[in-house]
Amino acid sequence: MKLPLFPLNAHVFPGGKLSLRIFEARYLRMIKERAGKEPCFAMGMLEDREGGAEVLPWATQVRMVDFSQLEDGLLGIVVEGVQWLHIEDITTDDDGLRWADCKPVSIWSEPNHEQDASINSALLSLFGQYPELGKLYPEAAGQSMDWSLQRWLEVLPIDAGNKVSLLNQLNSKPAFEFVNNLLHQGDP
Structure with missing residues (x-):
């Protein structure tokens, strides 16, 4: 096309x-x-x-x-x-x-059945901190982890090549590990 x-x-x-x-x-x-x-x-x-x-x-x-x-x-x-x-x-x-x-x-052609509520919860918190972003997603609560991971990859300040690499994997597990590590940096 x-x-x-x-x-x-x-x-x-x-x-x-x-x-x-x-x-x-x-x-x-x-x-x-x-x-x-x-x-x-x-x-x-x-x-x-x-x-x-x-x-x-x-x-x-x-x-x-x-x-x-x-x-x-x-x-x-x-x-x-x-x-x-x-x-x-x-x-x-x-x-x-x-x-x-x-x-x-396709993005992530193979399903990843793992779920982690902290990814979605942190995204909802981000939307609350940045209302201009949050107003784009009134349906954000209850979305899948893969949906939330894609939103994280949209907003995180990482270079485009790394985003492409994470999106072109068989499933979202590498993206999950990347976002999860960022969210939990500095945790004891």
Whole structure:
């Protein structure tokens, strides 16, 4: 499938939501042309490298779930992640809008039946501390551990390559161990 590509340092994965400020002409065109279409566009993952940022060959197909005019007059949108994608080729329009040939792939294709309430509990606490993030997830209580792990990977300040590595495992156990270790650092 061919989708417009919005590469960004902020990440959203399937089931996640992200608020965006749209101001560049190429992305305003993308929103205008893709509003109401499914699939809408792909959120690409940028990784900082020496000499600039590089678009990784991974993205999330998103749909727009809300629009608003922000106080500064810019367009605000909220996107929701639908499907994890592998990017196979990127082309660029004259105005700089990129298009990605993508194929859907699974995150954690093998189920992980382990549960740990502390992962979900810590996420709910984070949402309480950052209400602008929490308001995106009124349904956060009662979600699966895999859902919570993906939300943690969206917000943790780790490089995109490490996030990709954790998402492309057979199951969520490595992501669980990573997040669990971070949450319990300094515990006696």
